[in-house]
Amino acid sequence: MQEKTVTTTKKYPDKPITLIVPFGVGGGTDLVARLLEKSAPIYLGQPLVIVNKPGAAGALGWNELAGAAPDGYTLGITGAEILLQPLYGQTKYHYPTALEPIAQITESPQMIAVLSSQPWQNLNDLIAYAKQHPGQLKFGHAGIGSMNHVVGESFAENANIQIEQVPYQSAAEVMASLLGGHTQIAVTTAALGKEQMKSGIVRLIAIGSGQRSTDPVFANVPTFKEQGVNIVDRGWFGIAAPKDLPIEVKNKLSNGFKAMINDPDFKKNIESLGLEVKYLDPKESAERWLDDGEKLTKTVQETGVLDKIKSQKK
Structure with missing residues (x-):
């Protein structure tokens, strides 16, 4: 070297x-x-x-x-x-x-986002659907081995479900894929979910912090742990x-x-x-x-x- x-x-x-x-x-x-x-x-x-x-x-x-x-x-x-x-x-x-x-x-805790047009209101709804349709749901993340990839795979392991991972090169591409219907789940940071959530296009159903966010936009987004999934993202x-x-x-x-x-x-x-x-x-x-x-x-x-x-x- x-x-x-x-x-x-x-x-x-x-x-x-x-x-x-x-x-x-x-x-x-x-x-x-x-x-x-x-x-x-x-x-x-x-x-x-x-x-x-x-x-x-x-x-x-x-x-x-x-x-x-x-x-x-x-x-x-x-x-x-x-x-x-x-x-x-x-x-x-x-x-x-x-x-x-x-x-x-x-x-920057990771969040799980889905389109508001989907029926899943929380992680339990998403897990139940994934168990009934193994391997049919795809989650987008910002690259193999990225933090949001780890959180997505940890979620699947914790919940005992089969969901397919799809890598991208940025969180912006992850969100674009979700909005385009190419993936059904986005694991991303608050920075990418905020505007879409405010507009009502996206529903955030889990946040990886130890407690709920103090940001009013995210105050009603429950943590993974609240929903029985043992993930705290740092x-x-x-x-x-x-x-x-x-x-x-x-x-x-x-x-x-x-x-x-x-x-x-x-x-x-x-x-x-x-x-x-x-x-x-x-x-x-x-x-x-x-x-x-x-x-x-x-x-x-x-x-x-x-x-x-x-x-x-x-």
Whole structure:
């Protein structure tokens, strides 16, 4: 593996910063990145240049991020998938150790969405239908091994039903597939379900958080656990950089993103997406990576989801 070279400058940053989004345009990670893009010149002193690199449930984008020079000019949006991908087999980089967190921005529990024209009012209705029609229902997700894929497969295992998975490259494609009738279930984040739910086109029938959302739009959406399905999803969005950033660059980024994420207007815009700001600094983010890594490893192994996804990736 080639050694990374670091270009030092007298003042960081003195040019635009690339932000890799490892999923397609219009998905939750992309929407969060676009909000960061608006605030970056104020808080970082340079613009963020968004580059979408979808594919392999985030792995293509994170490979590029991990292989970039640790000079602060290439950053990436991260999610729990950086912890999941190495579990499925050999990856080009071991993301939890090849990357270092700069900040956690928000939590993003997964939700199960169906069209309002469908008869299913809750998970029990959906489970009963799936048992009567094994293998006929399809659920869309943002790539093999993505967090919403894991939640979808965990739901099927928990409920003892057969539903077919259909991978896409972004949550926006997942929602488009649901709206087009190509799939009957979408496992997605609140950011993609909110507008369709408000319009009445989509019905959200389960949320993966430990308790109901404080967002008025989602207040009546029951959790999985309320409906007898033992799933608590700990999804999140964050910012990471290649390992071994110079300390002064890391501090500049950490301070800039902290101020940006805690800005009242940024918070308001995040909440308008149906997400909740949950800022963590680099140290707290690193601790969460370790904690979630252990929990997710246990979950996918004990439920059999790990073996299922490994076979689907072949």
